Amino acid sequence: MASMYLALGYLCNHRCFFCPCGEKNGLTPFGEKAQLLHAIDVGIRDRGIDHITLSGGEPTLHPDFHHILKYCVDHGLQVSVLSNGDSLADKDRTAALFEDVDPRSVSVTTAIHSDLPSIHERVTDVPGSFLRTVQGLLNLVHLGIPVTVKQVISRWNYDRLPDFVDFVYKSYGPFVSLTLCGMDFCGMTGEQIARVAVDYPTMGSSLEQALDFVISLRQQFGAFPQVTVADLPLCSVDPFYWGFFTKVSRSCLSQYSAPERKTGAVNLHTEVENDCNIYFRACEGCCVADQCPGVWHSAYRYFGESVAKRILPYVEE
Numbered sequence: 001m002a003s004m005y006l007a008l009g010y011l012c013n014h015r016c017f018f019c020p021c022g023e024k025n026g027l028t029p030f031g032e033k034a035q036l037l038h039a040i041d042v043g044i045r046d047r048g049i050d051h052i053t054l055s056g057g058e059p060t061l062h063p064d065f066h067h068i069l070k071y072c073v074d075h076g077l078q079v080s081v082l083s084n085g086d087s088l089a090d091k092d093r094t095a096a097l098f099e100d101v102d103p104r105s106v107s108v109t110t111a112i113h114s115d116l117p118s119i120h121e122r123v124t125d126v127p128g129s130f131l132r133t134v135q136g137l138l139n140l141v142h143l144g145i146p147v148t149v150k151q152v153i154s155r156w157n158y159d160r161l162p163d164f165v166d167f168v169y170k171s172y173g174p175f176v177s178l179t180l181c182g183m184d185f186c187g188m189t190g191e192q193i194a195r196v197a198v199d200y201p202t203m204g205s206s207l208e209q210a211l212d213f214v215i216s217l218r219q220q221f222g223a224f225p226q227v228t229v230a231d232l233p234l235c236s237v238d239p240f241y242w243g244f245f246t247k248v249s250r251s252c253l254s255q256y257s258a259p260e261r262k263t264g265a266v267n268l269h270t271e272v273e274n275d276c277n278i279y280f281r282a283c284e285g286c287c288v289a290d291q292c293p294g295v296w297h298s299a300y301r302y303f304g305e306s307v308a309k310r311i312l313p314y315v316e317e
Ligand code: SF4
Pocket: 012, 013, 014, 015, 016, 019, 020, 021, 022, 056, 057, 058, 084, 124
């Protein structure tokens, strides 16, 4: 699969404290439609892409979102939309945004930061955003659009992971996809990282309890066929849970396009820095390194070697 990442602009209706997007930073709100479509054409013609990620800012706020989405689908691309879901709370607006788009060609991934509104809104800094995001995803589910609920694990939510699984199951039913993932601290100050970082040994037991709950829901109700853990090291949990871990390969990313932050001109970068799947020096000799997702480079820098627990091959006595 050859993939392209396209940011439609930097306007966002949330104000996540760690995010450089949004009007407050004086970035260009939207890329021009003609330039965005040109970038897609280049991706298809010159790089042979068959998948595209539409991102932002909040991509669904772009005035031409529907047109751009439909253009991608009509050109045979599989489309992943990264949305905070807030602007999808209005049922009619959401139906219009996804009108005439084959639901099999599109999926939406949305981060919900906790099952508790107070924690979610502590991250987004927008009152009422929790309920709107929850409703937005429900609207997508009713339209038949595949949804992945994502939780980026932080100090603020790691101890409620089992509650979060319960919340997702009760809110969206048995067939929604769920991703639990490690945080990328890229662009954050040391002070910001210290507010939200939780190390892997500390989060491990809560993650195991959450996955136990997933297993029991699968056994009882056939729920949660698609649950993945990403950007976290295998040694953060017992080997019993390793089947959930996915090594996300960003190496198939053939093009990265986004409006230049000040001018708004849409670029066509092909050099994409690999800042994930990073391993510690302590991983040397670990017998599961090939299967381990590793961590974000920013997490490697922050946590240091002590969080890696090398797995040694089993030797029969
Ligand atoms: S929702 Fe996404 S783009 Fe918007 S402020 Fe939060 S992290 Fe940034």
